[in-house]
Amino acid sequence: MSRNDEIATLLEEFADLLDANGVEYKPRAYRRAAENIRDYPGAIEGLAAEGEDSVGEIDGVGDAISSKVVEYFETGEIEELTELREELPVEMDALTAVEGVGPKSVGSLYEALGITTLDELEAAAEAGEIQEVSGFGAKTEQNILDNIDFAREAHERSLLGEARPYGDQIRAYMAAGDAVEECALGGSIRRWRPTIGDVDVLVGSTDAEAVIERFAGWDELDRVIESGDTKASAYADDVRVDLRVVDPTEFGAALQYFTGSKDHNVAVRNRAIERDLKVNEYGVFREVRSTSSSRTASDDDVEGVEDDDQRAGELVASESEEAVYDALGMEWVPPELRENRGEVEAAADGSLPDLLAEGEVRGDIHTHTNWSDGGNTIAEMVEGAADFGHDYLAVTDHATGPGMVGGVGVSDEQLREQMGEVESVAADADIDVFTGVEANIAADGTLSVADDLLADLDVVVASSHAALDGDGTDRLVTAAEHPDVNVIGHPTGRYLNRREGLDVDIDRLADVAAANDTALEINANPARLDLGGGAVKQAIETGANVVINTDAHSPRNFDLLRYGVHTARRGWAETDDVLNTRDADSLRKFLDA
């Protein structure tokens, strides 16, 4: 966890404790500050060392919070937070993980019953004590009992690679319903985020009841959490699925709204406000001055006054996303860009990138065979790549060295032998086949394969497989400077939900990579997606090439390419930024340079 994360987590805890105490507005300020500190690209400890004014440069961080940040770095604690913890000594994260229990409930239950842990919460619920507390009742108590085991499992987010096929399945099922006019996935799954909190399904229909009924009847659902007139939530195999039903005429506005991200939508709404427009999930509306001027408290008593506040004003757009953005003077924003990283401004002045498209990648230059830990022969992998539609393939089996245990990697001698075999397969192949290796980068940046051999191979991918913590910038820079290294493979070495991987100064690495004709990989394996979108954007802006590889260990892994393509799009990649959109000849020129 970076120190930015560390501070952000503390501020969020601060917010929860304030919330539990019934404090208004402050919690939101703390959460906003936490979010901005977490997203801040630089190191918070550096700002803290410079003093409160520097910390206060971060959006949403003012005098009070910046002094707490500095205090934390100087003394190791935030005194006010310590006091709040003493006043309310509860396991906040564990308790609020129970569906339906938030900070305020935690505060009330501590006040009334002294509950501090999940075990105490469960005991109190079983004893029937919770329904006696003011504001709680029998149903709330039963809900707590129903949800407490689930909360104990401490759910992590699903990988995109697991959730996406699952979302496609749900969408297909819903789309086949008679009452369903339109159906789409929204939320983070539509933005292709590496991890997914839940699967959002949006349906356009004039018969919401039938749609909700169809949803509830889906075979895969384990249990339904809530089911109202226009939305329902359920769990299927521990994945939360949220359904929304909207009128087909408002489908575009709803899809825009539910695709997010939250930050993107806030920026879009602010742009609307500047234009005297209002955006919500029902559409874009223009304030109607003549009637809104009479909007006073007495209106509540007047019959015939617009009671449908959400749709108040003159409707400007709602049916399609394109119309919604157009009404705000913006180009349609591809979902992968909707993270408030400058896309709102770019869409407004017509400078959105012309993003890489699926189908433009022409080959894979990081793959494995049964010479190392792959499951197939060189010929099978080459045939698989051709069937997939690739123009070329590089065989880059693991070399022995740091991180390659159990005899997985091949020796220099075996590599020499393999080169001959790759060339003989290549002679009969329909596509171009490159020799190669995935060499290991030791902690000091040196490689595990002899230089003369590296010079003879077409493609050298250099990757770290051991000592994957701490700052890896020097290590990767050293490897990128090696004259025969073409690709830095899965640069941070992260494993989503399992390990963070190396801290890398992407700007510095990308600078060196650009100067040395070394490409930085977007590893399309859903457990990695490394580099991620934010880092890709930085690398490209610095001038480096990226390359999208699947790291395939079998022919069916070539299908994972789409996760890499959409990750590249999240990094604003255009076709020319991506090395393997080039044809084989021009790729060869890059490799030989």
Next chain:
DNA sequence: GCCGTTTTCGGCCCGACTGTTTTCAGTCG
């Protein structure tokens, strides 16, 4: 607690759902 080309004070994103309540609070996304 933060923020400001209509404000240094008075607002803070907001709608749906549930459950506990007789008009609203808490939670969630």
